[in-house]
Amino acid sequence: MSELRVQSGAIIALRLFDIAYSIDLKRVEDLWSRGSGRSTSRSRLTSTPPKALTFDVPPVLLTMNPVILEIAGVSHQASISARLYDFGVVALSVRVPAMDLSWEDYSALCEAVDRSIGPNAPGSTWQNLLKQIRDSLTPAMTRPNDSTLEEDHLVAIVQKWDKPVIGADLTEMIDLVPILSGENRPLSEKTRKDLLKQRFSYYEDDLVVITWDRAFIYEPRSDSDVSDILEVANAQLLEFRYYDELLDDELPRMYDLVKQARRATNLLAPRRFADLARKLYTLVAEVTELTEKADNVLQVTEDVYLARIYLASLEIFRVPTVSAAVDRKLSIVRETYAALYAEASGSRGELLEVAIVVLIVIEIAIALLHHTV
Numbered sequence: 327m328s329e330l331r332v333q334s335g336a337i338i339a340l341r342l343f344d345i346a347y348s349i350d351l352k353r354v355e356d357l358w359s360r361g362s363g364r365s366t367s368r369s370r371l372t373s374t375p376p377k378a379l380t381f382d383v384p385p386v387l388l389t390m391n392p393v394i395l396e397i398a399g400v401s402h403q404a405s406i407s408a409r410l411y412d413f414g415v416v417a418l419s420v421r422v423p424a425m426d427l428s429w430e431d432y433s434a435l436c437e438a439v440d441r442s443i444g445p446n447a448p449g450s451t452w453q454n455l456l457k458q459i460r461d462s463l464t465p466a467m468t469r470p471n472d473s474t475l476e477e478d479h480l481v482a483i484v485q486k487w488d489k490p491v492i493g494a495d496l497t498e499m500i501d502l503v504p505i506l507s508g509e510n511r512p513l514s515e516k517t518r519k520d521l522l523k524q525r526f527s528y529y530e531d532d533l534v535v536i537t538w539d540r541a542f543i544y545e546p547r548s549d550s551d552v553s554d555i556l557e558v559a560n561a562q563l564l565e566f567r568y569y570d571e572l573l574d575d576e577l578p579r580m581y582d583l584v585k586q587a588r589r590a591t592n593l594l595a596p597r598r599f600a601d602l603a604r605k606l607y608t609l610v611a612e613v614t615e616l617t618e619k620a621d622n623v624l625q626v627t628e629d630v631y632l633a634r635i636y637l638a639s640l641e642i643f644r645v646p647t648v649s650a651a652v653d654r655k656l657s658i659v660r661e662t663y664a665a666l667y668a669e670a671s672g673s674r675g676e677l678l679e680v681a682i683v684v685l686i687v688i689e690i691a692i693a694l695l696h697h698t699v
Contacts, residue, residue, distance in 0.1 A: 335424040337439045338481040341452045342560050344568045345460065346414040346467035349617065351386045353466035354410055361462050364389055365591040368432055369409060369554065382622045387413045390458065394449070394624060397422065398438035409461055413619040413631055414467075415561045418455050418466035424484075429500045436482050436505050445478045445539075459549045475571065477564045480508075480540045481553050493533035493544055497522060506537045509699035524638050528631045536635070536642055552635055558624050559639035566648040569613050576609060580662060610659050 347478050355366045368384035390406040404420050409417045422439050424432055443451050464470055491499070506521045511520075523571060526534040532543040534552050543552050624636060640646060 330429050330430065330491065332424055332427045332484050333486040333488050335427075335432065335482070335484040335486070337422045337424060337436050338483060339422075339439055340399075340417060340477075340479040340481065340557055340560065341398055341442050341558070342415055342417045342477045342564050343456055344414055344473045344475055344564055345416050345456075345470060347471070348414050348467075348619075349410050349412055349416075349463075349613070350466045350468070351383070351412050354388075354463055355384050357463055357466055358388055377680055378584075380625050382625055383412045385409045385572060385621070388459075393420075395420075395422065395442060395451070397442045399548060406455060408455070409557065410463070411561055411564055411620075413616050413622065413623070414471075415564055415620075416456070416459055417557050417558070417561055418452060418459075420451070427584070428683065432482075432484075433505050437508065437510075440480055440508060444480065450505075461513035473576075475564060475568050477560045477567075478497075478539065479545060479560050480514055481556065483543045483545065483553065485546055485548055491531065491544070493527045493529070496533050496544060497525075502535060502542055506535060506540050508540065524642060526635050526638070527633070529623065534635060536639055538642055551632060554680045555624070555632060555636045556639055557644060559636065559643050562620050562623065562640070563643045563645050563648060566617065566645060569617055570648055570652050570655070573613070573659070576660065577655060578655070580606065582657065606659050606662060610656055613652070613656060617649070626628065634683055 329414045351368075360367050369381060369387050371588075386409065388408045388410070390408060392403050392405050395402050395404050405421045406425075407419045409419070411417070421444060422433055422435070423682055427435065441447055441533065460470070489582045494501070503521055504510065505516050507513060507517075522535060522539055531544075533542070534543045536556070541553075542558055545552065626653075
């Protein structure tokens, strides 16, 4: 493989957190502008017309103060941004520049960034950044939470090589597998093919390769659309995972509450059934509302290339699988709600019949007493 040098590029570490039931993005813009003095912007995809691919509710992009990171014994100034989605997710992005590096050094930098701030790295970089967001923007959050769920993604970006390169030739000129896998040991041929399977190019001089937790992007026009799409897909995955775990916790609790309601005396049973049915209905409505927001965050109509990358990302990240699991659990809750509502109605009917019979008996008894007197 001929040696290539990266003239300009970056390593982007993404970390996403579910921090609230929902976020008022207009309030976020106001709070951030007043608190930090920095401007905000509503995210949009830069290289495609709005009617072709657009956000349903554009998230708010915040620029944070840069930080100095010690990476492999070298200090790097990293730029920081945070993007907030209305369904309660914040995506933190740490961008480490890469300038005038051999491919070997660029790959080493990628691994060093992963060791420094990757999912298994020690330290509190992400928690410090998250604390800044919480401290500044909690008033804009509805029902903030302390969920420990998170998603991460590492994106290696090259904007310019030291010589003209055809995107399709890159896999023959450099070894992308170590960057995509994070492995230093030689991998089997099948594993290498699997890692390089999801490749995309639109122009002759670009290339995108996506894997479960990493991606490589060669984009000489400095468009950020692909990395933004990867972030959106990760945000959707995180949101569906959050509600999948929430329903996992709620289902056993729901079964216990149903048993308790059924053990209640006949007089209390209708009220218990109705109260529990209302709680389940509220749960279904809330989860459905937020998962629909997450599911529809990006509207794809005409841009076939970005649509292919977006759909491939969803598949790679298993978003449809987790979403289907949430739907199945919601169906169980809906069916339980319907059964409880029917039981409550039936119990009320029985009580009404008993009450009517009692009233009839009382009237007869009164009539007999009057007759005897």
